[in-house]
Amino acid sequence: MKKVKQFLNPIIILYLLCGVACGIVLGNMMDRIHVWEPVGGLILGLLLFYVVIIFEIVVHEGGHLVAGLLSGYRFVSFRVFSWLIAEEQGKLKLKRFSLAGTAGQCLLDPPELKDGAMPVKFYNLGGVLANILTSVIGLICYILVDKNSITSGLWLMIMILGIGYALANGLPFSNGMVNNDGYNVRYLAKDPIAMKGFWTQLRVNAEQARGVALSDMPDAWFDMPSDEALKDAMTASQAVIRCNRFMEQQDFAGALDRMEALLGKDTAIMGLHRALLKSDCIYCKILLDHDREEIRAMMDKEQKKIMKSMKGLPSIQRAEYAYARLVEGDLKKADRIKETFLRMEKSYPYAAEFETEKHLLELAEKINPKD
Secondary structure, eight states: EEEEEHHHHHHHHHHHHHHHHHHHHHHHHHHHHHSSSTTTTHHHHHHHHHHHHHHHHHHHHHHHHHHHHTTTTTTEEETTEEEEEEOOOOOOOEEEEOTTSEEEEEEEEEEBTTTTBBBHOOOOOHHHHHHHHHHHHHHHHHHHSSSTTTHHHHHHHHHHHHHHHHHHHHHBBBBBBOOOOOOOHHHHHHHHHHHHHHHHHHHHHHHTTTOOOOGGGOGGGGGOOTTTGGSHHHHHHHHHHHHHHHHHTTTTHHHHHHHHHHHSSSSOHHHHHHHHHHHHHHHHHHHHOHHHHHHHHHSSSHHHHHHHTTTTTTHHHHHHHHHHHHSSOHHHHHHHHHHHHTTTTOOOOOOHHHHHHHHHHHHHHHSSOOE
8 A cells, every 4th residue: 555655646656757758759769760770779768868867857956056056055065866076175076975765966055044034945946947948948959850860859858857857846745755845945935943944954964064063063053943843844854953963972862862752753854864863763772772672673674674775874874783783693794784884984975974973883883792
């Protein structure tokens, strides 16, 4: 039933329709273009389809970048799939970072709040506007070019996917893991508390990208929202960041109390953050020597699946290392996880965060596994 509901997700349906439309375009292209028969046309068509997808992602994130810079934001990072360009000591560096539920992301440092507000509409909708622009250009070029050429199908796919990306990101929607741009615009505009939460998220991320530890950031950024305010996704993210700060300060008992309280409340904490909180709860219980059967019950099939999808995050690797070493007692598996973790250090874009996670992993390493 859960899988059926996933396919009833309107965004997935929209992407499927775009895929079907592009498939029809590719079929027509293959009928007209004979390259390396019998499979050459199919390979070429699928390659072009993939190129257009990447193009639309770059255009979308580029739209956020341009709109943000024009609105007074400052560049932090630009990501497509797991490849990320970030500013480091005044230079652009290529890094690796992936986030479940996102194909790309452009993060900027926001301007200061004025009367509790900042420009958010243009920044959030910049990607949608860019995709609409490419779809219009695609339509115009399709009309002008020879219909029997490869470029005609290429322009038509640019038009189709441009519209698809614009609708998927512009129509307000939350899949439980992340919120799209339209959702952000709709709720930020009418809620000053959510606006502050959004600002805090962006500012904390920008400072982390500069190598600043959470403990060295202003205390005011980590105020715990009220239970009522936690029903807003943007504000709830502040509570998650506060828990991350406790983890960095190695206050595991305090972190665990707050994380379990959050997970037990009716809040708008996104699925992505819930999975990370649960992962940290598992780690804290391991270090605080809680009952191993209780910890095994938390590491259920669903949690393992989510953690696998987020294995590019050092906090996930750190929790899996502690679990393998101190709960499963599988030292070889733990060593493999540690090797994977350490390989991330050079390419991970947030040096201060990685250093924190490295210290936390070393704490688990110092504990002798129980028989």
